[in-house]
Amino acid sequence: MIIDFRSDTVTRPTPAMLEAMMKARVGDDVFGEDPSINELEAMAAGIFAKEAALFCPSGTMTNQIAIKVHTQPGDEVICSDLSHVYIYEGGGIAFNSGSQVRALPGDLGRITADQVSLAINPEDVHKPCTSLVCLENTANRGGGSCYRLEDIRKIRQVCEEHHLKLHLDGARLFNALVATGQRAKDYGEIFDSISVCLSKSLGCPVGSLLIGSGEFIRTARRVRKVFGGGMRQAGFLAAAGIYALHHHIDRLAEDHAHAKKIAMALRQKEFTGEMLPVETNILIFEIKGRHSPRSFAQRLKEQDIIVMPISPTQVRMVLHLDIGPDMVARTCAAISSL
Numbered sequence: 382m383i384i385d386f387r388s389d390t391v392t393r394p395t396p397a398m399l400e401a402m403m404k405a406r407v408g409d410d411v412f413g414e415d416p417s418i419n420e421l422e423a424m425a426a427g428i429f430a431k432e433a434a435l436f437c438p439s440g441t442m443t444n445q446i447a448i449k450v451h452t453q454p455g456d457e458v459i460c461s462d463l464s465h466v467y468i469y470e471g472g473g474i475a476f477n478s479g480s481q482v483r484a485l486p487g488d489l490g491r492i493t494a495d496q497v498s499l500a501i502n503p504e505d506v507h508k509p510c511t512s513l514v515c516l517e518n519t520a521n522r523g524g525g526s527c528y529r530l531e532d533i534r535k536i537r538q539v540c541e542e543h544h545l546k547l548h549l550d551g552a553r554l555f556n557a558l559v560a561t562g563q564r565a566k567d568y569g570e571i572f573d574s575i576s577v578c579l580s581k582s583l584g585c586p587v588g589s590l591l592i593g594s595g596e597f598i599r600t601a602r603r604v605r606k607v608f609g610g611g612m613r614q615a616g617f618l619a620a621a622g623i624y625a626l627h628h629h630i631d632r633l634a635e636d637h638a639h640a641k642k643i644a645m646a647l648r649q650k651e652f653t654g655e656m657l658p659v660e661t662n663i664l665i666f667e668i669k670g671r672h673s674p675r676s677f678a679q680r681l682k683e684q685d686i687i688v689m690p691i692s693p694t695q696v697r698m699v700l701h702l703d704i705g706p707d708m709v710a711r712t713c714a715a716i717s718s719l
């Protein structure tokens with residue numbers, strides 16, 4: 382049996398999730414007639430105490446729609462230099478919105494209110510108009526790091542003072558909520574828009590949700606159509622999302638505990654270099670000395686364990702629904718044997 386740590390996107394639907402999908406009531410969602418999608422969108426809005434939500438095919442699309450709605454061509458978007466919207470969305474901010482990025486060096490993918498404050502352009506015809514701040518929580522390239530709510534609130538304060546919108550790439554926000562005990566409603570109160578992924582640690586095959594005010598989502602729905610994201614009987618996919626929101630949130634604590642166990646096994650080995658703090662389901666660590674990231678990955682692959690080198694010195698491992706306690710024990714033993 383292969384144990385695949387490359388990403389939490391590799392999960393297959395569980396039998397119970399598949400059953401929920403098979404039983405879904407569906408209709409044409411472009412006409413607003415898919416009952417399962419309507420239910421999922423209402424559920425997501427309720428979780429964050431926002432007015433509305435929009436079901437989309439991917440987290441890249443929900444982020445890009447939000448940026449398009451919040452900006453005008455020529456604007457500037459502030460985010461961390463490690464953020465997904467900046468480094469992994471194919472230059473989408475420039476391509477889709479005609480905006481440019483002010484990328485700030487962060488602490489494990491997190492930026493501060495002071496940094497944001499200093500990065501806002503003054504009212505000056507030479508300067509792009511700063512209109513949006515994007516945060517990512519958890520921060521993928523920060524090793525699944527979590528923001529403290531008070532730090533986000535300070536950023537919100539700066540945004541309000543300067544009339545900037547605040548968007549959250551919350552692809553793994555539920556991991557942050559479970560790890561920190563923070564409340565979804567606080568996020569709904571702070572952010573103008575939130576993107577959450579169903580197809581990552583929540584274990585769905587497809588889908589992300591964009592959440593915001595009624596007016597924001599009405600515009601976002603138009604942009605989703607323009608981006609080619611208007612789907613028809615996609616209630617079969619939304620049913621997986623409804624199932625995941627009911628059944629797959631609390632269990633994220635298991636993934637976090639598994640990540641810590643593997644971290645302990647890695648720390649016993651002299652070839653493990655610096656490891657980013659393990660806060661949620663992502664491990665990012667250096668491999669040095671007698672192993673390189675590639676040789677480490679190759680040796681584990683010989684034991685049917687797949688990990689991902691992400692730089693010449695670093696490896697990433699991500700825990701998820703398809704990795705149970707036995708697999709974690711097998712992985713720890715394999716690491717010890719190297």
Ligand SMILES: Cc1ncc(COP(=O)(O)O)c(C=O)c1O
Nearest residue numbers: 439440441442465517521550552
């Ligand atoms: C932090 C973050 N945001 C957004 C995305 C994009 O999601 P998708 O792959 O569904 O486009 C990812 C994907 O891994 C991600 O890690």
